Amino acid sequence: MTNSLKELPAGDVLPTASTTAPFRHGALCALWTLLLLATLVPVVVAKPNEARLIALLAAIYVGQALLAEILGVRVGHETIVAPRRWGPFSSLWRRRLEIQSVKSILAKPKSAWGEQVLLQPLSGSRLLLLFQSRDQKLAFLKVVSTRDRRVSIYRAD
Structure with a gap:
């Protein structure tokens, strides 16, 4: 399902295009x-x-x-900066991706480490993002989809 995001609960405010959203x-x-x-x-x-x-x-x-x-995971006007992970637990500093270079986003099911999102840039490498709650994951997907409408968002069952 491409770009099928539910609306955020009332009262949640998305960052403007000039700010950075930390998760x-x-x-x-x-x-x-x-x-x-x-x-x-x-x-x-x-x-x-x-x-x-x-x-x-x-x-x-x-x-x-x-x-x-x-x-944390920060979404700027043109970039996503997140911890670089070897797996769901270990991390080695941070990685910066241009939002325009992200080919697709795969929203994975909840795991023992929390909500997972897999970014796949055009370069072919992958970046695993972990979120504490479903609301954080949905807010991240919403922010990225508003920054660049060309990013395909899929859900894994």
């Missing part, structure tokens, strides 16, 4: 925060220097993943 996944932010605290403990208390170094490297990775999740 954060609060549960993943909390999980990355707990992991950061867990990796910082060995940095402080570990005796061998090798263990401290490994814990420090893990803390740096977890810290950047937390920052990427806090910044």
Whole structure:
């Protein structure tokens, strides 16, 4: 089904074309925060220097993943910026896509990590976006479809 979006509930305001709409996944932010605290403990208390170094490297990775999740998915006037994911959980900084370069969007069913959307740019690579709620996912799809009407939006069952 192409561009078949339900209307947002009354009172929800979509951002204007000149603003950026952020969409954060609060549960993943909390999980990355707990992991950061867990990796910082060995940095402080570990005796061998090798263990401290490994814990420090893990803390740096977890810290950047937390920052990427806090910044969330942002839809600007011409771009989408989102955490770059290896899978549904891990992320490695962020990726910027021009909205015009997005060929299609696949709205996937809810998973254990939340609502999923798969962006497929013209370059052929894919970008997995996670949303905490269905309302966030619908708002994202609505914002993207208003920014560029040529983007095809499909629903996977």
